[in-house]
Amino acid sequence: MSQLAPLMPYHRVNILTGTRTARLVEDPVEYAKQIQKAQRPLLVLGPRLLKITLGERLLIEYALDIAKAKNIPTCATATVKSKMVELGVPPDSVYDIVEIVNALKDPNWRGVRKEGNHDLVLFFGFRTDLGEQGLSVLKHFAPHLKTMTLCKYYYPHADFSLPNMRKDEQWKSFLEGLIENLKKE
Amino acid sequence: MAELKEITRKLKEIHEKIKSEIPWEPIGHTPMPEIADLRNWDMKLLQTYKPFYAPFCDLCCFCTYGKCDLTEDRRGACGIDIGTQQARFVLLACLMGCSAHASHAGHILEVLIEKHGPDKKINLGTSVELEAPNIRTVLGLKPETLGDLKIAIEYVYKEIAHLLDSTHMGQEGSCLDYESKSLHAGMLDHVGMEVADIAQIVGFNYPTSVANTPLVDLGWNSVDKTKPIICFIGHNPATSTVVIDYLQENNLYDKVEVCGVCCTALETTRYSDRAKVIGPFSRQLFYIRSGIADVIMTDEQCIRTDMPQEATKAGSALIATLDKVMYGLEDATEMDTGEIVKKMVEEKKHFAILDGKKAAEVAVKVAMAIAPQRRKQWLTEQEATELAKKCGLCGMCEQVCPNLFDIGRGVNEVAKGNYEVIREIFNLCVGCGKCEEECPRNIPILKIMQVGASKETYKIRAGRGPIMDTEIRTVGAPITLGTIPGVVALVGCSNFPDIRDLAEIVDEFARRKYIVVVSGCTAMAVGMWKDADGKTIYEKYPPEFDAGGVVNVGSCVANSHISGAAIKIANIFAALPLRANYEVMADYVLNRVGAVGIAWGAYSQKAASIATGFNRLGVPVILGPHSSKYRRLYLSRKDEDEWKVMDARKKQIVETGEPSPEHLAYVCETKEKAMVMIPKLCIRKNDTPQGRAIKLNHYISLYKKYMGGGLPEDLPLYVRRDADIPLVYKKEVKAYLTQIGWKPKEPVGLPTLIGTYPTKVPVDSVIH
Numbered sequence: 001m002s003q004l005a006p007l008m009p010y011h012r013v014n015i016l017t018g019t020r021t022a023r024l025v026e027d028p029v030e031y032a033k034q035i036q037k038a039q040r041p042l043l044v045l046g047p048r049l050l051k052i053t054l055g056e057r058l059l060i061e062y063a064l065d066i067a068k069a070k071n072i073p074t075c076a077t078a079t080v081k082s083k084m085v086e087l088g089v090p091p092d093s094v095y096d097i098v099e100i101v102n103a104l105k106d107p108n109w110r111g112v113r114k115e116g117n118h119d120l121v122l123f124f125g126f127r128t129d130l131g132e133q134g135l136s137v138l139k140h141f142a143p144h145l146k147t148m149t150l151c152k153y154y155y156p157h158a159d160f161s162l163p164n165m166r167k168d169e170q171w172k173s174f175l176e177g178l179i180e181n182l183k184k185e
Numbered sequence: 186m187a188e189l190k191e192i193t194r195k196l197k198e199i200h201e202k203i204k205s206e207i208p209w210e211p212i213g214h215t216p217m218p219e220i221a222d223l224r225n226w227d228m229k230l231l232q233t234y235k236p237f238y239a240p241f242c243d244l245c246c247f248c249t250y251g252k253c254d255l256t257e258d259r260r261g262a263c264g265i266d267i268g269t270q271q272a273r274f275v276l277l278a279c280l281m282g283c284s285a286h287a288s289h290a291g292h293i294l295e296v297l298i299e300k301h302g303p304d305k306k307i308n309l310g311t312s313v314e315l316e317a318p319n320i321r322t323v324l325g326l327k328p329e330t331l332g333d334l335k336i337a338i339e340y341v342y343k344e345i346a347h348l349l350d351s352t353h354m355g356q357e358g359s360c361l362d363y364e365s366k367s368l369h370a371g372m373l374d375h376v377g378m379e380v381a382d383i384a385q386i387v388g389f390n391y392p393t394s395v396a397n398t399p400l401v402d403l404g405w406n407s408v409d410k411t412k413p414i415i416c417f418i419g420h421n422p423a424t425s426t427v428v429i430d431y432l433q434e435n436n437l438y439d440k441v442e443v444c445g446v447c448c449t450a451l452e453t454t455r456y457s458d459r460a461k462v463i464g465p466f467s468r469q470l471f472y473i474r475s476g477i478a479d480v481i482m483t484d485e486q487c488i489r490t491d492m493p494q495e496a497t498k499a500g501s502a503l504i505a506t507l508d509k510v511m512y513g514l515e516d517a518t519e520m521d522t523g524e525i526v527k528k529m530v531e532e533k534k535h536f537a538i539l540d541g542k543k544a545a546e547v548a549v550k551v552a553m554a555i556a557p558q559r560r561k562q563w564l565t566e567q568e569a570t571e572l573a574k575k576c577g578l579c580g581m582c583e584q585v586c587p588n589l590f591d592i593g594r595g596v597n598e599v600a601k602g603n604y605e606v607i608r609e610i611f612n613l614c615v616g617c618g619k620c621e622e623e624c625p626r627n628i629p630i631l632k633i634m635q636v637g638a639s640k641e642t643y644k645i646r647a648g649r650g651p652i653m654d655t656e657i658r659t660v661g662a663p664i665t666l667g668t669i670p671g672v673v674a675l676v677g678c679s680n681f682p683d684i685r686d687l688a689e690i691v692d693e694f695a696r697r698k699y700i701v702v703v704s705g706c707t708a709m710a711v712g713m714w715k716d717a718d719g720k721t722i723y724e725k726y727p728p729e730f731d732a733g734g735v736v737n738v739g740s741c742v743a744n745s746h747i748s749g750a751a752i753k754i755a756n757i758f759a760a761l762p763l764r765a766n767y768e769v770m771a772d773y774v775l776n777r778v779g780a781v782g783i784a785w786g787a788y789s790q791k792a793a794s795i796a797t798g799f800n801r802l803g804v805p806v807i808l809g810p811h812s813s814k815y816r817r818l819y820l821s822r823k824d825e826d827e828w829k830v831m832d833a834r835k836k837q838i839v840e841t842g843e844p845s846p847e848h849l850a851y852v853c854e855t856k857e858k859a860m861v862m863i864p865k866l867c868i869r870k871n872d873t874p875q876g877r878a879i880k881l882n883h884y885i886s887l888y889k890k891y892m893g894g895g896l897p898e899d900l901p902l903y904v905r906r907d908a909d910i911p912l913v914y915k916k917e918v919k920a921y922l923t924q925i926g927w928k929p930k931e932p933v934g935l936p937t938l939i940g941t942y943p944t945k946v947p948v949d950s951v952i953h
Contacts (some may be wrong), residue, residue, distance in 0.1 A: 016400070020243060020256045020257070046854070047854060048854050057478070064818055076855050077854070078853075078855045078857065078858050079855060079857050079891065079892055079893060081892065081893065081895075082892055082893020082894055082895075083893070085893070085894070085895070086893070094898050096854070097820060097852075097854055098237065098813070098820060098851065098852050099820070099822075100820060101237075102237055102820050103822060105237075106822075106825075109825075126854065127589060127682075127810055127854060128589060129587075129589070129810070129811065129813070129814065130810045130813050130854055132812035132853070133239040133241070133814065134239065134813070136239050136240050136241070137237065137238065137239045137240075138338065139256070140238070140240050140243075140255075140256065140267050140268075141267075141268070143257065143258075166580070
């Protein structure tokens with residue numbers, strides 16, 4: 001699904017290079033369609049979700065809306081679990097980022113709901129450099145799944161990525177559009 | 186027959202080198218091991234701790250067949266796949282690191298043999314009889330003189346050449362074999378580092394057999410700016426020690442300030458406690474650009490490659506003192522001293538001077554001549570505000586920041602007279618200067634950061650070298666029983682996500698009575714913090730290698746004393762012979778010594794090889810978020826993997842179901858996660874119930890503190906019987922265990938991997 005297009009990531013110093021780069025998607029309808037198509041998606045949540053506020057809401061709240069809209073299982077990394085418990089939505093699983101990526105690499109892994117490994121993994125809320133390295137692992141060693149990012153930066157190693165968004169309003173509007181579209185179907 | 190002859194000849198040669206006729210201990214199975222000799226041990230480790238590759242790039246561009254695209258099961262023109270290419274890259278990184286230390290060791294050894302002669306006795310004081318645990322374990326040699334250390338370093342050189350050969354196009358085709366070679370390189374690195382530091386301690390008369398080494402000044406403001414200032418940058422003290430000698434011999438030491446950045450600073454304070462430590466590598470460019478150093482003297486390793494340009498910009502004089510780094514400068518080694526000084530003062534020329542004595546004399550004379558003419562002041566807030574006003578908030582600086590920080594906002598706030606944000610950014614800054622390079626309006630961002638930099642003077646304890654045998658005798662039992670919950674070694678470079686994390690980690694674990702050991706740039710970073718009483722970590726905690734102590738072993742090469750301490754526990758406390766007995770030592774450390782390394786800011790290839798050496802010895806290492814860029818981790822999957830060990834007393838293989846230690850090389854994204862991983866990675870199968878309960882008490886309590894409550898998800902895996910449950914959490918843990926249907930299991934009497942894989946080592950070798 002990735003494309004041969006040498007787009008520039010936002011944080012250029014850390015995550016530049018590659019021949020296979022992510023398909024850049026700006027339309028939330030298209031993102032929603034890709035998620036709808038997946039049989040067993042997984043949403044992996046990073047610590048930056050607890051630090052960033054978009055509009056009046058913490059980013060984790062957008063993430064939980066996305067999970068809820070399509071009953072997507074969640075994986076909490078770092079310190080995310082405690083906030084989810086506080087919000088009354090405990091995660092389906094707890095792994096740190098390298099651990100969940102390590103498990104996802106294995107096509108025979110049973111997945112967080114023991115229903116089989118996931119076919120689409122959405123990453124949200126990680127340092128761009130660490131996130132990109134995790135995506136690289138899956139790009140090279142997990143051909144059985146696709147990856148998607150929800151942060152406001154372009155991630156070359158993902159299969160689907162948002163573009164670099166200078167304005168937070170653009171990002172907020174994308175996430176709201178995505179949640180809206182996921183709820184529709 | 187010819188083959189047998191060759192083997193016999195080789196063995197004879199090895200036995201001559203390690204002086205096998207001296208019967209200080211029986212010789213083990215792997216004297217001076219070559220690439221394949223410890224391969225089975227490596228493969229056993231790699232079976233549980235599988236390499237986890239995160240390619241930085243899709244391509245291989247090593248030879249003219251390429252660039253080869255290695256995506257989607259493609260192979261390079263030589264046949265290599267993406268995983269093996271990563272492993273090859275990691276081996277190259279480990280070799281760079283290992284070579285840096287080995288070359289440092291070789292050079293310093295030459296300098297010191299020249300000074301003292303090859304027969305100079307190795308004497309590390311009355312409390313360090315086991316002087317070279319790595320050399321003794323790996324080679325089987327007990328070095329008695331500086332000349333003996335040459336045998337060790339020549340062995341390392343030879344192995345490096347073989348390993349480097351294997352990375353040539355079209356050879357090794359297995360990622361696991363490349364990993365085994367990386368582990369070999371890592372082990373060699375600890376030998377090389379040990380050679381370097383023993384030589385330095387003996388040759389420069391550094392402190393040894395003492396814990397309470399002097400507290401020396403730390404921080405960029407610790408230096409008296411009114412005096413001429415000579416700043417050393419790098420790792421090799423061959424010249425800095427001569428400068429101190431020159432100043433003392435000429436009664437100038439009161440008139441000239443001597444300081445350093447990175448490990449040469451640490452080395453110099455071991456030679457003279459009047460020398461000052463500016464800070465870690467991440468403060469190098471910041472300090473150079475401040476222009477406060479009159480003369481900069483570089484030696485080797487972590488030094489910026491654009492030093493001549495930076496020195497010129499700052500108006501500082503530069504002398505390159507080692508042939509590894511000559512910057513294209515004119516080699517003035519044979520030039521007349523007066524002429525060099527004249528050209529440096531009048532023409533502002535920089536030189537390479539490879540003669541230590543001449544370099545020292547020139548440095549002092551130039552510093553004294555130019556210092557009075559130079560303005561050496563920190564930027565004022567008003568000046569910073571004026572400079573910052575040019576910021577257009579274009580965001581270019583943020584895009585190139587390796588720590589992903591919004592620098593522009595900080596600069597913009599300075600323009601408004603608010604210095605708080607830039608103060609915060611300075612703590613996150615790794616000092617690369619990319620922001621300034623990218624700024625379209627040429628704002629001197631690092632200079633502006635001077636208003637955010639603390640002007641405090643801190644204290645760092647001078648590096649003390651080896652852990653004493655007497656200390657090992659005291660802590661050996663509590664460490665292996667688990668009643669001292671662990672040895673936490675914070676090592677490595679300064680590519681931290683936040684410089685303050687380090688002191689917080691040290692404070693947390695020293696308070697909890699772990700033994701904390703620090704080295705290198707990390708030793709400096711942990712000192713740059715004061716508690717509410719104004720005390721640094723080094724003033725707050727005792728310097729002994731004991732529960733609750735904080736020990737600074739010294740520079741990068743002193744990391745060998747940390748691996749050495751682990752070996753000493755097996756040899757001194759458990760009385761297992763170490764001579765050429767690497768597998769037994771590593772097996773003991775892996776299964777019975779609750780030690781963990783934290784390389785929170787690792788960036789260098791040296792950090793890669795040091796960590797990989799620890800891994801081969803059975804010590805797990807936690808890395809900071811930047812270290813995912815090393816491309817390789819060693820991870821287990823606790824739910825999927827087997828956790829079988831041999832019970833050496835019963836001679837039975839047992840499935841323990843206990844992932845201890847869970848990983849060998851692991852990246853954490855946040856400090857909070859590291860706080861929880863540290864106690865977990867100190868758990869060992871050998872823990873007594875009392876020891877395990879103490880370790881789990883810390884694991885649970887840190888989990889509650891940093892992960893926001895509840896119990897760790899994997900806690901049941903580490904509870905063997907009721908007695909393992911810490912008293913304070915008994916009710917909560919028991920309720921949880923009952924809920925999930927936990928069943929007790931028998932602890933293993935004497936856990937070992939020996940006997941679970943093909944090895945010449947008999948199981949009885951691990952029984953003491």
